[in-house]
Amino acid sequence: MYNLKTKAYKGGRFFLACIGLFMVSSCVFRPNYTRPPVNVPEKWRLPVHEACGLANIYWWQQLGDPVLEALIIEALKNNYTLQAAMASVEAYYSQFRATNSQLFPQITGDGSALRQGLSAQSNLGLAQNLRLINSFSALLSCAYELDIWGRLGSASDVALAQYLGEIQARRTVILTLVSALANSYITLRQYDEQLQVAQQTLNSFQESLELMTDQWEQGESSELPITQASAERDTAASLVKQLEVNVAQQENLLCILLGRNPGNIRRGKILEELAQPPSIPAGLPSDVLEQRPDVMQAELNLIAAHANVGVAKANLFPRISLTGYYGNESFALNTLFKGAACAWQVGTTFSEQIFNGDSILLN
Template sequence: MKRPWVLVTVILAPSLINGCMVGPKYHRPVVQTPTVYRDLSENPQAQAQAASYADLRWWQVFQDQQLQELIRTALKQNYDLQLATERIIAARAQLAVTRSSLFPQIQGNGNFTGGKEGTFQTNYNFLTLTTDAAFQLDLFGRLRSATAASRAQLLATEDARHTVILTLVSDVASDYFTLLQLDLELQITRDTVKTQKDSVKLTSFRLDHGVATKLDVLQAQQVLDTANATIPDIERQIGQEEDAISTLLGNYPQGVPRGQPLEWQVLPPEVPPGVPSSLLERRPDIREAEQTLVAANAEVGVAKAEFFPQISLTGSGGGAFGRSSAFSSLMGSHIGIWSYGAQVSQPIFTGGALRGNLHLAESQHQQALIAYKEAIQHAFGDVSDALIGYQKSHDVRVRQEQTVGDLAESVRLSIMRYRGGTTTYLEVLDGQRSLFSAELTLAQARGTEFQNLVQLYRALGGGWQQ
């Protein structure tokens, strides 16, 4: 090659030419957000704390060892999470494909021919080796904008995976506490059945000795039958809840091991929500919406750059080597070849396609902006709902504990009065019915309180940190 600088110039063109960007630069939209969460606590200053309950890792929040093991299994085996991971791999590959357009494309070619020709059957062999290079000058930022859009889409898929993790951790924990609640309801019902069996025996014994009536026995049997009828329905719910957890864990339906019972689970002394402004960075769904907005902003730049000329540089070089029996002077000879060129393409008339493409990109940008603002609004709504739910369910649970305590004492006194002959069995029956219902309500209140705690942790953006 007599002039190798031609290819060198083409290869180094990216560093020699710095074009302008015709697309809009991205700036995070200014969204007016509340300075404090909706105040429902007795201490309004608690909301001003910088630390948030969501800053804790999930294994610091959920201290039940068995629950931790279930969450770890779900993070390894859940199919939704595996799909989210594969989408990241695909987006990373797409970024590599898009980004490759920013660099020269170099290709090597080889061609060998040989044979005989002519009257004298002349032998010949020729070998041609060439290298072609092409580079598209990104004077108006079309390729750089496309790369920026692909990079933002990659970040969006990563944040989408974080959203899946947040949802997965929360769902496993919520379903686990629901399962413990059902276990407690089943235990209460079975204890009631045992107690009522003893009550039926006692009443039957008193009937045999002429102290009680047949009606007393039938009323005691009625409470026992009601409790017995409740057991199959609770067992059905337990089985279905175990199936739901198994699906989250990536398993086929099977039993789920338990750790500590619901009554032994520890609630945190406080759950500070933290500074509202930190919610924008902590919630992965908001971050995903912003990266989608970044990508849409870059696509506007791509659409605008389509109006401008596209310039490509090309160059090639190589050599031809040949041998012929007819011309001994050509044996071992070689000939250097090289060429270079430039191509300019400018849209003149496209029937409105370019302008329509620009309007489409601008509309998609506006849609992404609206979705970003909506994601922020929903996030604050989620936190407000979760704060209300957790605080009010705590109040319900405390009051229900008092109710159960009062009813238990009332039943104890009624039984003493019945045995002493100062009251009818109807009073005992009404008390036992009320106590059984109140104990089930208390179990549900405990489960609801833990589930609302999980939802608050999720709404604040906690649980996805690895």
């Protein structure tokens, strides 16, 4: 006799077992990161407000050259290396979202309309005397992996640390780009001044040579001073040519940083007009050390490696999932959405690799 109470009791036990599995889903192998001790100064050498200001300034603005600031803004928009770094950040963010989504139930909708030819010797064909059958279904299925061993949580931690580390890598590219562009611009202005002085020297030697040539033609001097003046003029001319090459090379370097084709670079203030930025004091506390993107990226890489240990340990244990579906199944389309066509299933699955050539252990 059908015992509804017994079935309800068994169903309740199964439901409680599923709830128990869900409640014991804990980070068993999800390691907690502890920052290694770092020996840093305990206080500033400058007053706190002044030191903090120095740590957070846009130092290139302290030079007071609007042309340099405009070039830096252009480089931040157009530099190819920076664009690649920004694209890498977006890729790591997408990877983090994809990894983190595994922590949530995976719900899918499935539908089918099939026509099947049965063998006359099959059980269904013999019993029903059928050779052709139709089947229709519209189901909503759900699967949820219980993160009992902390594998999914640790994998999410790895992806998050890698994403944040890539943000710091982008900051490193920005700081390196700005520093390289500012240094190249200042070097260009130095070459400009050297070229100006060399051109003036060349003009002076040329005037001296012309004067001595006139004196020699009038018989007032020998040919030796002319030879000496000509050699000095040629030396000055070669220096001018070399400085012109240096200026062109420096402009090409700036164009590369700006993401341009080689060409001329607009000039701003001369070196004497540039303001001297304040010097950053040595021995800064840890909060300034932590603002360095390379230091922050190194720590985030350490965090990712630390969390990856939890993933490796959890991979040694079975993966347990809750699965189920709910929907309608029928042999006729006109009865697919009637009450009698309702179908459902709920249960648990687990999988454990028996042999994998030690790939998990070696990982």
